[in-house]
Amino acid sequence: MRVEMKNLSKHFGRVKAVNDFSVILNDGELVCLLGPSGCGKSTVLNMLSGILPVTGGKIYFDDEDVTDLPPEQRGIGLVFQNYALYPHMTVLGNICFPLEIQGLPKAERIQRATEMAELVHMEGMLHRKPKELSGGQQQRVAIARALVKRPNLLLLDEPLSNLDARLRLEMREEIRRIQLQTKVTTIFVTHDQEEAMSISDHIVLMKDGFLQQHDDPQALYNEPANQFVADFLGNPPINNIKGAIHSGFFVAQNGDKVRLPETDGAPEGVKVHLAIRAESFMMADEGDESCLHCTVENVYQLGKEEMALLNFGDTQVRAYLSFDYGLKAGDEVTLQVRDRGVFLFDLETGRRYA
Amino acid sequence: MKKQNRTRSLLGTVTYVAGIVLALVGSLTWLFKETGSLPFAVGLVAVAIGLFLNHSYKTKVLSLRGIRYFFLSVGALIMVFPFYWMLVSAFKTSAEMNLFPPSMLPKNWRNFNNFVVAFQTAPFARYFLNSVATCLSSVGITTFTTVLAAFAFSRLKFPGRDVLFSLLLSMMMVPFEMLVITNYTTIVKVGLNDTIWALILPFTSSIFYTYILRNFFVSIPEGLYWSARVDGCTNWRYLWKIMVPIARPSLVTIVLLNAMASWNSFMWPLLVIKKDINRTLPFGLYTFTTEVGANNELLMAASLVVVMPMIILFLFARKQIVSGVSRGGIKG
Numbered sequence: 001m002r003v004e005m006k007n008l009s010k011h012f013g014r015v016k017a018v019n020d021f022s023v024i025l026n027d028g029e030l031v032c033l034l035g036p037s038g039c040g041k042s043t044v045l046n047m048l049s050g051i052l053p054v055t056g057g058k059i060y061f062d063d064e065d066v067t068d069l070p071p072e073q074r075g076i077g078l079v080f081q082n083y084a085l086y087p088h089m090t091v092l093g094n095i096c097f098p099l100e101i102q103g104l105p106k107a108e109r110i111q112r113a114t115e116m117a118e119l120v121h122m123e124g125m126l127h128r129k130p131k132e133l134s135g136g137q138q139q140r141v142a143i144a145r146a147l148v149k150r151p152n153l154l155l156l157d158e159p160l161s162n163l164d165a166r167l168r169l170e171m172r173e174e175i176r177r178i179q180l181q182t183k184v185t186t187i188f189v190t191h192d193q194e195e196a197m198s199i200s201d202h203i204v205l206m207k208d209g210f211l212q213q214h215d216d217p218q219a220l221y222n223e224p225a226n227q228f229v230a231d232f233l234g235n236p237p238i239n240n241i242k243g244a245i246h247s248g249f250f251v252a253q254n255g256d257k258v259r260l261p262e263t264d265g266a267p268e269g270v271k272v273h274l275a276i277r278a279e280s281f282m283m284a285d286e287g288d289e290s291c292l293h294c295t296v297e298n299v300y301q302l303g304k305e306e307m308a309l310l311n312f313g314d315t316q317v318r319a320y321l322s323f324d325y326g327l328k329a330g331d332e333v334t335l336q337v338r339d340r341g342v343f344l345f346d347l348e349t350g351r352r353y354a
Numbered sequence: 355m356k357k358q359n360r361t362r363s364l365l366g367t368v369t370y371v372a373g374i375v376l377a378l379v380g381s382l383t384w385l386f387k388e389t390g391s392l393p394f395a396v397g398l399v400a401v402a403i404g405l406f407l408n409h410s411y412k413t414k415v416l417s418l419r420g421i422r423y424f425f426l427s428v429g430a431l432i433m434v435f436p437f438y439w440m441l442v443s444a445f446k447t448s449a450e451m452n453l454f455p456p457s458m459l460p461k462n463w464r465n466f467n468n469f470v471v472a473f474q475t476a477p478f479a480r481y482f483l484n485s486v487a488t489c490l491s492s493v494g495i496t497t498f499t500t501v502l503a504a505f506a507f508s509r510l511k512f513p514g515r516d517v518l519f520s521l522l523l524s525m526m527m528v529p530f531e532m533l534v535i536t537n538y539t540t541i542v543k544v545g546l547n548d549t550i551w552a553l554i555l556p557f558t559s560s561i562f563y564t565y566i567l568r569n570f571f572v573s574i575p576e577g578l579y580w581s582a583r584v585d586g587c588t589n590w591r592y593l594w595k596i597m598v599p600i601a602r603p604s605l606v607t608i609v610l611l612n613a614m615a616s617w618n619s620f621m622w623p624l625l626v627i628k629k630d631i632n633r634t635l636p637f638g639l640y641t642f643t644t645e646v647g648a649n650n651e652l653l654m655a656a657s658l659v660v661v662m663p664m665i666i667l668f669l670f671a672r673k674q675i676v677s678g679v680s681r682g683g684i685k686g
């Protein structure tokens with residue numbers, strides 16, 4: 001099912017949780033709703049499911065306007081962070097419950113619930129109570145319960161945040177597998193960028209209730225729309241160096257220059273951040289005027305390469321550099337930047353120039 | 355050296371155990387007769403000597419436990435004794451009742467004469483029926499209204515909800531005796547005094563139980579509600595299929611407390627009931643007391659009839675009560 005949100009907004013009194021939010025999701029996609037805590041992810045989800053009425057804007061499922069439809073008429077499957085299983089029912093009872101409400105005959109209920117349990121690999125535990133299951137197993141049951149009535153849209157609100165690191169890794173692949181198998185359009189809320197990058201077709205990045213960027217994971221990383229997107233994605237975080245634009249060069253506060261391939265839109269003299277990904281540094285050629293003078297503070301061995309923690313003026317810079325240079329603390333190095341993974345943002349507005 | 359040690363600790367254990375037995379026997383006889391203080395004291399000394407002779411870790415733990423159980427047993431005996439006395443007295447003849455020192459057991463357990471006489475002297479069967487009817491209907495209706503109100507105050511969103519709830523809570527400050535006056539005038543004005551309705555209608559809701567149940571309902575994660583709603587579950591169905599089963603321990607506790615209060619209520623029936631046939635058991639027992647005077651065995655038989663249903667109820671629901679009291683909420 002295609003989902004369209006048009007100028008959606010939600011205000012709680014004076015708190016503006018979601019503002020002018022417009023996104024279109026295609027049929028069968030898994031889309032991650034990503035953003036820091038409190039940015040309005042759950043609020044968007046709750047408006048989609050009908051739990052919260054919207055303050056403004058419209059929601060369309062395919063071409064139907066569902067903005068004012070009550071939750072039960074939207075055909076949605078919902079999974080919460082704490083799974084929200086019915087504690088007094090068995091796994092089978094939990095998965096059957098949505099069908100029971102629909103008034104399906106018992107035999108069919110059980111048959112469909114069992115199929116669902118097989119899909120999430122829980123067929124061996126049908127008669128256990130939720131409290132006899134591990135977190136990951138409860139999670140699977142919650143997903144099965146959400147999917148058993150064959151919803152058009154599956155909404156998952158931080159479904160993995162109660163699990164330990166290894167189980168999270170496993171479960172996110174599991175969720176992706178189930179989603180691909182059922183082809184249900186899915187929205188997955190998370191504040192973990194790695195989770196979002198690894199399983200989604202598209203990522204919707206939010207901040208303070210505003211949409212920042214809606215794109216596929218690679219594009220989000222390679223072409224961030226603004227300073228926030230660049231800062232939010234990537235590990236180690238992107239390096240920001242303060243400076244200004246002078247005749248086609250970025251000039252840092254200490255006078256070091258970086259030649260820019262394109263500075264379109266960046267007016268002469270404007271104060272900017274040069275944002276450089278850790279992997280976009282290299283050693284400068286001898287005599288190149290475009291270079292940054294840094295001091296090595298520390299070097300970390302990360303398997304196949306080294307990461308150096310450097311000081312550029314009073315800014316800390318993290319860079320992946322090859323073993324070959326044999327860097328050690330206290331060394332002076334001159335670095336150059338590559339063409340990819342280097343961006344120019346307005347210092348005040350965060351707007352991207354290049 | 356080693357051997358000497360072992361004999362010493364063995365001697366200690368024996369003295370210790372003997373001391374405990376002696377102290378228990380002594381205290382028991384002391385409870386019922388005037389003698390027995392001496393064995394009790396000797397027993398205590400023996401315990402002390404035993405502990406001194408054998409001071410291994412195991413004995414220390416055992417003796418601590420022994421002391422604890424000793425006091426607990428004495429407490430339990432004191433608590434149970436009135437019930438025991440009622441039970442045995444109900445089966446005694448009036449001659450046995452007047453024996454001194456009193457006998458601990460009736461001569462004949464199959465002496466049901468007291469019950470027969472009691473039931474003939476006063477319409478206890480009728481009282482019993484009245485009690486059962488008022489108890490069942492008031493507890494039933496109260497539970498129903500409590501569940502509905504608790505749901506409304508915990509899950510439904512309507513303007514003024516919290517104000518209304520605090521208003522209700524503040525009403526709990528009003529003592530029952532004050533409500534009695536207004537309730538009485540109301541019942542008289544409606545013309546229901548001296549009917550069984552006067553016993554039921556004023557007790558069909560409870561702020562206190564609503565408060566307890568609401569708090570339990572609030573502790574049930576909201577996610578459950580919305581999961582169910584998104585699946586098409588109505589409020590009504592959610593309440594009875596999800597919330598009530600989850601809250602069962604609390605509900606059972608509420609029902610039991612309510613049933614006991616209703617069964618034992620005395621002051622209110624005394625006020626509104628005049629006719630003999632409309633009396634409930636506690637009230638009937640009270641008038642019976644004045645009628646039979648000093649015939650304690652009859653009184654005890656009647657009392658047994660009054661308390662028996664509650665005791666049986668308690669025995670059946672014992673586990674539920676304990677888990678209901680000790681378990682406040684559920685894990686999220």
Ligand SMILES: Nc1ncnc2c1ncn2[C@@H]1O[C@H](COP(=O)(O)OP(=O)(O)OP(=O)(O)O)[C@@H](O)[C@H]1O
Binds near residue numbers: 041
């Ligand atoms: N019922 C409410 N009343 C008032 N403010 C609310 C309410 N619900 C949410 N908010 C506010 O709206 C904003 C967005 O909340 P929301 O729960 O959508 O954040 P989120 O992105 O899901 O965060 P998290 O990752 O912590 O779950 C927050 O500032 C929050 O304080």
Ligand SMILES: [Mg+2]
Binds near residue numbers: 041042043157158
């Ligand atoms: Mg949230």
